[in-house]
Amino acid sequence: MLIETPKTQVSKSTEDTFNFLNDLPNFRQLMPENIDKFEVLNENRFLFALKGMPEIVLEKKEQTPFSQIVLGAASEKLPFTLTADIIEIESGKSEVVLSFKGEFNAMMAMMIKKPITNFINTLSTNLGAV
Numbered sequence: 001m002l003i004e005t006p007k008t009q010v011s012k013s014t015e016d017t018f019n020f021l022n023d024l025p026n027f028r029q030l031m032p033e034n035i036d037k038f039e040v041l042n043e044n045r046f047l048f049a050l051k052g053m054p055e056i057v058l059e060k061k062e063q064t065p066f067s068q069i070v071l072g073a074a075s076e077k078l079p080f081t082l083t084a085d086i087i088e089i090e091s092g093k094s095e096v097v098l099s100f101k102g103e104f105n106a107m108m109a110m111m112i113k114k115p116i117t118n119f120i121n122t123l124s125t126n127l128g129a130v
Helices: 014-022 024-030 106-129
Strands: 002-004 008-010 035-042 045-050 056-064 068-073 080-090 093-102
Touching: 002 106, 008 106, 014 024, 014 056, 014 068, 014 080, 014 093, 024 035, 024 045, 024 106, 093 106
Parallel strands: none
Antiparallel strands: 002 093, 008 093, 035 045, 045 056, 056 068, 068 080, 080 093
16 A cells, blocks of 8 residues: 655755654654654654554654655554655755555555545645644
């Protein structure tokens, strides 16, 4: 399953956008209003839960300075990644595309597609506002 957000314009350079996303406590600002729990576990991991959903631990998997950050599920039960691709559009402005990629059976994919799409769209929209 692959879900991508539309490009979001950010009023920050690619370096500033990358540094913002690389500092995990900043994800608190991007979370939806229905966030139930948010906790930074260490410099590479954070935990969050939305109301009515199980807790999810995300950890940094890969990064390419100033152009990409890949977060992934810390648990093998739900294998997925959340990737932020950062593109420079001009000095002091960048665009970000968030993509969610996961391996799920058809039933699970059907159940989570809409909530995941809404979730990453909210992250993307909130990123454009920081």
